[in-house]
Amino acid sequence: MTMTDDRATAVPQPETGTADSEPATASLRRDQPLVPAGSISGRALVTVIAILTFLAALTACGAVLMARASSDWRADVAREMTIQVRPTSQRDVEADVAKAADIAKATPGIASAEIYSKAEAERLLEPWLGSNLGLAELPIPRIVVLKLANGRQLDPDGLRKALAAAVPGSTLDDHHMWITRLAAMANTVVVIGALIVGLVLVATALAVAFATRGAMAGNKEIVEVLHFVGADDRFIAREFQARFLNLGLRGGLIGGLGAVALIMLLGMLAAVWRSSAGGEQIEALFGAFSIGWEGYAAVLAIAIVVALVTAVMSRVTVRRHLHDIE
Amino acid sequence: MVRFESVGLRYGMGPEVLRDLTFAIEPRSFQFLTGPSGAGKTTLLRLILLALKPTRGFISIFDEDVSHIGGEALTSVRRRMGVVFQDFRLLDHLTTYENVALPLRVQGKEEASYRSEVVELLRWVGLGERMHVLPPVLSGGEKQRAAIARALIVRPELLLADEPTGNVDPNLARRLLRLFIELNRLGTSVLIATHDLNLMDQVDARRLVLGEGRLHIYD
Numbered sequence: 154m155t156m157t158d159d160r161a162t163a164v165p166q167p168e169t170g171t172a173d174s175e176p177a178t179a180s181l182r183r184d185q186p187l188v189p190a191g192s193i194s195g196r197a198l199v200t201v202i203a204i205l206t207f208l209a210a211l212t213a214c215g216a217v218l219m220a221r222a223s224s225d226w227r228a229d230v231a232r233e234m235t236i237q238v239r240p241t242s243q244r245d246v247e248a249d250v251a252k253a254a255d256i257a258k259a260t261p262g263i264a265s266a267e268i269y270s271k272a273e274a275e276r277l278l279e280p281w282l283g284s285n286l287g288l289a290e291l292p293i294p295r296i297v298v299l300k301l302a303n304g305r306q307l308d309p310d311g312l313r314k315a316l317a318a319a320v321p322g323s324t325l326d327d328h329h330m331w332i333t334r335l336a337a338m339a340n341t342v343v344v345i346g347a348l349i350v351g352l353v354l355v356a357t358a359l360a361v362a363f364a365t366r367g368a369m370a371g372n373k374e375i376v377e378v379l380h381f382v383g384a385d386d387r388f389i390a391r392e393f394q395a396r397f398l399n400l401g402l403r404g405g406l407i408g409g410l411g412a413v414a415l416i417m418l419l420g421m422l423a424a425v426w427r428s429s430a431g432g433e434q435i436e437a438l439f440g441a442f443s444i445g446w447e448g449y450a451a452v453l454a455i456a457i458v459v460a461l462v463t464a465v466m467s468r469v470t471v472r473r474h475l476h477d478i479e
Numbered sequence: 480m481v482r483f484e485s486v487g488l489r490y491g492m493g494p495e496v497l498r499d500l501t502f503a504i505e506p507r508s509f510q511f512l513t514g515p516s517g518a519g520k521t522t523l524l525r526l527i528l529l530a531l532k533p534t535r536g537f538i539s540i541f542d543e544d545v546s547h548i549g550g551e552a553l554t555s556v557r558r559r560m561g562v563v564f565q566d567f568r569l570l571d572h573l574t575t576y577e578n579v580a581l582p583l584r585v586q587g588k589e590e591a592s593y594r595s596e597v598v599e600l601l602r603w604v605g606l607g608e609r610m611h612v613l614p615p616v617l618s619g620g621e622k623q624r625a626a627i628a629r630a631l632i633v634r635p636e637l638l639l640a641d642e643p644t645g646n647v648d649p650n651l652a653r654r655l656l657r658l659f660i661e662l663n664r665l666g667t668s669v670l671i672a673t674h675d676l677n678l679m680d681q682v683d684a685r686r687l688v689l690g691e692g693r694l695h696i697y698d
Contacts (some may be wrong), residue, residue, distance in 0.1 A: 157541040181576045181598070181610065182590045266496045381528060382629065383558035385551065386583035 187379065187392045188372055195400050198364045202404025203411065206459045209353035210412030213446050213451040216346025221445060223339030230328045230335070234309070236266075236297040236380035249320045252296045256315050257299050262307030263416060269296040321397040350455060358460055358466045361397060365470040368393065376475070393404045394468040401463025413452055416444055480506050480637060480668055481527055488522065488534030493522065496522060498692040500536070500582060504637065505668060509663045512672040516687035519564065522674040524639050528672070529553060529563060541636070558586065561667075562629030563640040567622045569614040569629075575621075576601065576610040579628045586633075597632060604628045604658070619646035627655060638662060640671045644678055652678055659681050 236253045240246040250268055257266040269277070275294050301307055313325045369376065379389050420443060444451075481504035488497040494511050497519050504510065504527075526532045528540065529545055538545050540556050548556065557593075563580075563695065570576045579601060583593045601610045604624040614622055624645050630638060640659065644652035655679060663669045672686075679686065686697040 180572075180590055181594060182580065184579070184583075185572070185573060186579065187573075187584075188579075255624070334484075374568065374572055375532075378570060378574070379579075379585060381530070381557060381562050382582040382585055383554060385554040388585050388587070 173294050186396055188368065188375065188396050195396075198360065198400050198402040199407070201360050202401055202459060202463060203407040205353045205360070205423050205455055206405045206408025207349045207411045208408075208450040211407050211415065212346050212349045212353075213455055214412060214416050214448050216343045217444050217451055219341050219342040221443075221447075223342075227332050227335050227339075230331055232301050232353040233242045233328065234299040234301065235326045235328070236299065236316060237313075237326060238295045238320060239324075240292045241322055242294065246295055246324070249323065250297060253320045253323050254297050254314055256319055257297060257312065260307065260312050260315070262302055263312075264300045264302040267298045267300075268461070269298065271295065286462040287413040296422070354458065354462055358419050359460050361401070361463045362470045365393060367395065368396075369471060371476050377479075386472055389475060390471040392470045393471045394464050396465035398460060400463035401460035402456075404463070405459040408459070409456035411450045413449065416448070421473065480504050480508075480541060482537075482539045483526075484537040485535045486526065486624045488526065488531065488540060489534050495595070495687055496691075496692055497526075497694075498531075501623070502687060502694060504668055506636070506668055507663065507666055508685065509660070509669045509682070510671075510685040511672055511682075511685055512670055513679065513687065516674065518689040519692060520674075520689055521641055523694075524641055524670070524672055527639060528560065529556065542573065549658075559636045561633060561635030561638045563623075563626045563630045563638075564644045565611075565641040565645065567614075567615075567626040569625055571614050572611060574611050575606055575617065575625050578601045578614065578625055579610075579632055581629060584604055591682065593632075600628050600632055620648070620651055623647055624651075624655070627658065631658075634665075635667055637668045638670070640669070642669060642673055643676075644673065644675060653681065656681060659688045 159453055172245055226349065236257060238246060238249050254266040254268050257263050274295055277296075278293065309325065309327045316323045376389060379392075483500045483502050486500040487495045487645055489495045491574065512521055512523065520548060522531065526533060527540065529540070529548065531540065532546075541559055543552065543556065545553075545556070554570060569575075570581070573581070576597060580597045581589070583597070584590075598607070598610065601607055605629060606628065607616060609621055610626075614625065621635065623643065625642070627643060630640070638659065641661070642653055645687070647655065652675070659669050660682065671678075688695045690698065
């Protein structure tokens with residue numbers, strides 16, 4: 154090979170100019186991502202992720218609220234037992250009730266036994282039967298409410314046998330059925346909550362997959378250039394993953410904070426309404442609308458998992474897309 | 480370095496656009512790839528770049544059979560090549576400096592390790608004062624030089640340039656040609672795809688001429 158133009162034999166020399174004064178020690182590279190921020194429909198994706206996180210966090214908070222309330226109810230119910238004495242014509246019901254209370258008091262694990270008088274028993278029925286019905290003539294069962302002592306084991310079967318022997322027609326209700334039903338209800342709510350959170354995570358993953366595919370299609374030329382200048386698939390996937398992790402964190406944070414703010418607002422409103430009859434019922438159902446540390450931990454975990462799902466899903470989608478290109 | 484044996488390429492069920500290509504690019508060699516527009520110059524470059532797979536024949540790059548190449552081996556082969564695209568393919572959101580440094584950045588190198596090298600190369604191609612400018616404000620010639628600098632920064636063993644002087648005046652074209660010749664003297668094999676006869680007349684180099692899908696070689 155020979156040059157036909159003698160001017161061309163000269164070796165090109167580095168140019169001199171103002172650029173010589175450029176400081177070579179300072180970084181000349183901005184922290185500019187290789188996938189342009191504007192090329193991903195970021196705002197729309199952040200909004201979708203925020204809404205999904207908000208719904209998932211709200212569901213989780215609701216489940217936590219219900220689980221906590223149910224746990225309180227169960228604890229209250231489990232601390233009490235009831236002896237019911239049915240009046241019969243052959244026996245003195247007052248003597249039977251007193252005897253049942255004495256047997257209960259003598260049983261280890263029972264802290265107190267409170268006899269509900271006939272008037273109190275009638276008052277308990279008033280919400281269902283109304284007042285002024287002349288309940289005095291009806292054979293209304295009498296009730297002895299037992300409070301259990303803390304930390305001491307009670308033998309309910311032994312008490313049941315002792316009562317059956319001494320007071321025929323009496324029954325001991327340890328509220329086991331109610332506790333079982335409450336536990337089943339609370340567990341069902343928690344499982345449904347977990348399923349909804351799972352569905353939301355799947356929906357997030359699919360939304361991210363679509364957004365990533367869109368971003369890949371929009372940045373096809375950039376991906377091609379990156380390949381030609383020697384970027385491997387891992388590097389390209391990392392670039393997309395970094396962008397999507399950022400979007401996922403933003404969406405998760407906004408959605409999680411939104412849910413926590415709503416729960417706190419509802420808690421404040423519940424406190425304001427507490428004086429009214431409706432407020433008392435709401436408080437009886439859900440407690441003081443406090444989700445506790447479990448609730449906040451659930452919201453934080455959901456926000457983090459949503460961000461991670463976003464990052465991992467984008468990485469998987471990019472790797473699969475690059476594999477298809479190859 | 481690059482070896483093609485009876486390579487053919489067709490798109491889908493269409494006719495073969497490249498037929499029976501048999502040639503080699505030797506280490507430290509300099510050659511032009513020429514032919515009329517639409518003859519398949521860019522397609523042939525894309526075959527060498529492993530952006531396309533031939534429908535028949537055998538290709539080896541750097542003594543590696545590329546018929547089933549993928550993953551790390553593919554990346555490794557591409558890192559030994561530099562490419563100048565006809566349409567530059569600069570990333571518009573990165574500065575000239577960042578574009579030229581891109582091949583080093585994707586290799587995971589620290590910026591401090593290549594900063595002075597990139598600045599020096601930018602000054603060499605006359606872009607010392609334009610290193611912080613985004614490509615959309617560069618002229619065609621400046622974009623061309625930035626694209627060439629990006630291809631040279633990794634000191635490739637093989638340089639592929641697609642119409643590298645297509646957007647510059649004759650003076651700058653000669654200067655860029657000198658750049659390629661100097662690079663070749665330093666050990667890089669160079670393949671320049673062009674239909675600029677004036678450019679080819681300046682150098683007595685091997686010519687690969689594509690016409691009607693076939694390749695004719697003039698040593």
